[in-house]
Amino acid sequence: MDGPHTDKRQAILETALGLFCERGFHGTPTSMITREAEVATGTLFHYFSTKEALIETIYLTIKGEMREALCAHIEPQDPVGEQIRRICANYIRWGVENARKFQFMEQFHNAPQISAHAHEEGMAQFSFVHDIVQRGIDEGALKPHPTGLQFSMFGASTGAVVRLILSGNGGEGIDALIDQAIDLIWDGIAAPAASPTPPR
Amino acid sequence: MDGPHTDKRQAILETALGLFCERGFHGTPTSMITREAEVATGTLFHYFSTKEALIETIYLTIKGEMREALCAHIEPQDPVGEQIRRICANYIRWGVENARKFQFMEQFHNAPQISAHAHEEGMAQFSFVHDIVQRGIDEGALKPHPTGLQFSMFGASTGAVVRLILSGNGGEGIDALIDQAIDLIWDGIAAPAASPTPPR
DNA sequence: CTCATAACAGACTGATTAGTCAATCTAACA
DNA sequence: TGTTAGATTGACTAATCAGTCTGTTATGAG
Structure with a gap:
């Protein structure tokens, strides 16, 4: 190769x-x-062939790496809550450890010209998260709000934590901050019946 | 004028x-x-004087309008929970009703060259939200996590809802969606002792 | 070694860009 | 009416851009 x-x-x-x-x-x-x-x-x-092709190549490469990182240690038979918390942690860690790639993706998403076709495609790639959220709602582990809403807020919150850490305004303990962030996100989307912070 | x-x-x-x-x-x-x-x-x-000055003027104007919109119907003597929920609703409504301006701000935030000094300044403008969050933590209405974390996630989640609605993937009932979103955000940051969804 | 194919180089081009400038217009006031 | 200051114009420029073209080198098969 x-x-x-x-x-x-x-x-x-x-x-x-x-x-x-x-x-x-x-x-x-x-x-x-x-x-x-x-x-x-x-x-x-x-x-x-063009500058745009270069950008797109970088985008596709990073997207693949990101998907890979997100899936780490995820077992389909695990309870939904654990899967979501793990995806969350995987994403934050990946973003913090791959700051440049994370920033590139953020930029790409907000570029008006490019995003049109790529945004759709990017979403499709991460449909497995969407599916897990859906399963969580069906099983009663998550609040019965629209899947799209929960998925969006899940993604946005996670990204916000990465940005916070990268900007250096997150205080010292990154690991502790990640744990706290996951709790916040989880408490937002989890059904009240479920334990607010289930055992790890 | x-x-x-x-x-x-x-x-x-x-x-x-x-x-x-x-x-x-x-x-x-x-x-x-x-x-x-x-x-x-x-x-x-x-x-x-320059193209950049034009962009900056637009940015400053919108930022002012946004701040104005965020403050609507906020009374300092109201309980923190109500203030936060109201700011949240104000922001989502402003974003949905001012789609172009909202998109401009999103773009501005992610522009590497520009954001440096403006990002700081922009944050300072919205320090009053930061203060309310801080007060919420002090009074025990919010979880005792770092203010920066709660503030970041609050902002990110709210933005995500706007994007969801603007993209048209939010289903039909926008008002209902906003209410649901506010609940999700609130449950994330509110202290478990407090009622998960306090009376409006 | 011979030849073909792909990697690599960098001067060059046509189009486009932000920004300039000298000239003209407009309106208010003396 | 004459004067002045700001608003407005658009042809112009110097710089810069993505992408081309022509050629040179490296590699590897026969």
């Missing part, structure tokens, strides 16, 4: 990711990417 | 807001703004 060329291609991808995060898509000319990656202009366009 | 020139200036501001939402900051050349607003190139730069 590692062809002889891969290092230049990889250098472009990684340099671009960094610059996009620092300066935004449009604030980063291709010339800047090639200069920093120490490759020629032509090399970039040899691997990626 | 309405000088003789105000209409051209206003036309630029409004046209720019629309285009920025549809196409992004960098996807919108100043030439496009002036063409659509039916003013000359020079006129734009007569009122706004």
Whole structure:
């Protein structure tokens, strides 16, 4: 899989990711990417037909990695509550440990031109979370509010925690903060009957 | 307050807001703004020294309007829970009724170049919400988690609801959805002792 | 070694950009 | 009426951009 060329291609991808995060898509000319990656202009366009194709490649790669990270230690037979709490923790940890990639995704989501087709696709990728939330509602573990609402708030809250930690305003204990955040999110969506903070 | 020139200036501001939402900051050349607003190139730069100054003006204006909307019907002597629930409702309604302005703000937040100084300033503007949350924690109405965490999640969840409604995936009853969303948010941050959904 | 194919280079181009500037218009006031 | 200050104009510019083109090097098969 590692062809002889891969290092230049990889250098472009990684340099671009960094610059996009620092300066935004449009604030980063291709010339800047090639200069920093120490490759020629032509090399970039040899691997990626357009600048947009480069952005999309980065997006798809990260999306895959993210999905992978989210699924870690999730067993279908586990109770819904545990699965959701684990997905939540996985996402926060991934975001904190992959700050640049997290920021790239945030930027991508809010880019008006791009988001149209990609937003749909991105949502579809994470439909398994949607399904788990749905199951939680069916089983009575979650409040009987619309799935879409719960899913949205779950995602937004989790992202907010990552941003808080990355901005450095989260105090010292990151692990403790993550636990507290999961409790807040869980108490919001969990059915009152269920224990507010079930045993881990 | 309405000088003789105000209409051209206003036309630029409004046209720019629309285009920025549809196409992004960098996807919108100043030439496009002036063409659509039916003013000359020079006129734009007569009122706004740079494109960035134009963006910043729009940002500051919207931020003020938003703050105004958030404060509606808030009385300092009301219990914290009611204040928070009301701010929440105010924000969601403002976002839904001012979709373009809401989208502009979202875009602004995620723009790497700009956000640096403005993000700080924006946060400071909404410190009164921060204070209410702090008071809620002190009075025992909210969970004793860090103020920053609760504030962040409060804001993120609220934004998520607006996005959900604007995307049209929220089902039919917007008012019902808002009420449900407020319950979810409140149950997340409220202290378990307090009634999960206090009387309105 | 020969040849083909893909990797790589970087000067170059046409289009586009933010921003300038000298000229003209408008309105208020003396 | 003449003067002045601000509003308005749009052709213009210098810089910059994504992407091209022509050529050179590396690799690997026969």
